[in-house]
Amino acid sequence: MKTRPVCITGIGVLSGAGVGREAFREALARGEVTSLVEEWPGPFGGVRPIRVARIPAFDPRSLLPAGRLRRMTEGSRAGVVAAVLAERDAQERGAGGAVPPQRRAVVLGTGLGPLETTGEIMALLAREGPPGAEPFLFIESLHNSPAGHSCIVLDCRGPTLTPVSGDASGLAAVIEGVNLIREWRADRAYAGGWEEIPPFLVGLLAQLLPTGRSIPLLGAGAAVFRLEADPVRGAPYAWIVSSARGHDPTARDLDYGTDPSVPRQVLEGVLKGAGWRWEDVDLLLTAENGFATLGSLEEQVYSDWPVLTAPAESRRRRPALTFGAFAGSGSLIVAAAALALDEGRENCRRALVCLPSWGGGCQAVALSSTPD
């Protein structure tokens, strides 16, 4: 897995902090974004206040052609805009040379897909029956619409994938993007994730989760990375040197796993792939997002594990607590790692991102500030 090094040459981010990498970076340093409090009926009456970090309104006309904008819902925009921002960022940093369209891939993951659009269609079907269906909404209700739009906007004619892997779908996409390049199926990939948090989902969570179970800050967002094979011009943010994936079959439905040995095996796998020891890791980014089951799982993973020769806590960061659960489907956490490596903040040269996701999945990548 260490052959044909793959690096991040551009980053495009939309988050509760706003549009662009700098807004994200500043919020990361600050440790907070502006969130709105939305109120929804609870499962047994009463009102549940839920905090949501939404992407602030922005004008996409400078980023996307008007003709394309007309063909996409607001929900589709985040992923496509992030991909365009990643391309612009890479160009501004003078990265890479020309890559033919047939060798450019797009991999955009999402855990829940365009829920708002699906909700709109359901409302139409409830009101008018099947004749109420609208072609535009139907097309935009497909999970892979943002990837399809991105392919058109960026003229990518290579592989296109839309991984769905719970709230780590963005990380799953990054892993697939890296694999496509490593295995010579593409030379450049726009890979990352997006997730919208429409009122439909917030209302659903308000109803589904028992009253006693708190609902943490939820976040919308998207992060897309321009990945390419080494060597490249310019200064990459980071190299992705290895990845590992596993699954906890004891997880229940949309909940997180409970077996700490699964994330541990994944972590061991990614360290082995990178040729690192635990003490080589300067930064560990975990999934913790305020949901109790995930917090409990990660607590078990990182405490009392003999492999950890130094306390994990001092190197551990939890970006999802800042940007909200589900934000970018894990891709914002990868962005946080890449930016930390780029800045060399905290003497950071080697970072791990390990994300258990709902349904029992667990994925990890190792990022380095050098090709290793």
Add this chain to the structure above:
Amino acid sequence: MFLPQRGLPAHAASRQWRPGLGAPNKMMNEYGSGKRRIAVTGAGLVSALGGDRREAWGRIREGRSGIGPIRVLTDGGFPVKIGGEASFPVEGTILRPGGWRGLRRSSRTDLMCLLAACEALEGAGYLGVSGAVSGEISEFGVSVGSTTGGMLEGEESILRAASGPKPRRLRAGALLSVPCSQPAVRVSHWAGFTGPCLANTTACSSGAVAVAVAADAIRRGEAPGMLAGGADSLCRLTLSGFGSLKLLDAEPCRPFDASRRGLSLGEGAGILVLEDWDRARHRGVRILAEFLDYGTSCDAHHLTSADPNGLGAAAALRTALERSSREPGDVDYINAHGTGTPLNDASEVTALRAVFGPLVRRIPVSSTKSLFGHALGAAGGLEAVVTVMALETQVLPPTVGWKGGDESFDLDIVPGIARPARIRMALSNNFGFGGGNCTLAFAAAETP
């Protein structure tokens, strides 16, 4: 044996890279000539043709289409009333109620996927007499493509809650199955697998892409074997959505026929057991076929209309051949995407002609969507299973409803009923909304 240089991307040619011809670096040693071989050791099929692949194959051989009245959607008003609705009795299978605790929360899509996975594992010799999955494959993974997951149950819950004078509470159980990752998750949970649990949704090519991604996971050593394919059920969203796009035919679809007017939606699940070739040989199981490789591409043209020049589809076909180290002349059968819409079929024929040239007239082609309808995310899985069965039995599946008449389609369409043939290598095409194309390449396990 190898394709001419025109088939290669410019940058690859400049690096003197040829699939199977030397390697520019260590990676190509692994993924070029010396790449790990993948065996197909099991296959499961749930479709409008029946609850298992043997039953389906019997009907395929006779050319008996499963497209008929849709009963699963009881509310009226849909633009068409027919489709390829699957029949799959759960009673009598190891998934009977009480047999597995996850069953009661499973959607129709999940159930079909689980049943196909059961059949595939049983065929591969990994299911004990008690129905338990062999512990020796706990490191296996799952890769399933789906377009709408458990949308059927989700929309029922939403529409029920929205009907009536006062909004009612949504049923949590139904909504938990909606995400497109759930079919893969259910199978992983049921089988107790700890390997990668992958899901992918690229519209109508989802199932094929899932097979491709699974094979790569085995080749890079992520798992010794994978269950891979696609699963989708009929639902209001797709039936009304395709209706709004005017893509549905009120009569059973007739792919490649001059009178074709659109597609018939279908549902089902098609799952393959893919595993390392040497492992399969070592344990002495019957290998149904070899998975060679695949090609993927994107039209980057339009979200719902295929590129009329078929450039993306042709690129996927060429890549599949190149990565499989095969020439166009090696192909003995093509399971076409063949939806039955006027534009899609024409675009696919253009792509086939571009890749195969004059050879296209002698390579048998069929669209099995004429038998079980277009099962969207499941289509790639269903058609991969059918392609494997064609290689296994040396029989070409037919295109029901095809009577010819379109003289611009200079293909050897297999009409009416199945016919025996010598099939050493076969391709399966799937193209989807969003512009994604995927071609899978399989070979007979032994030279026929």
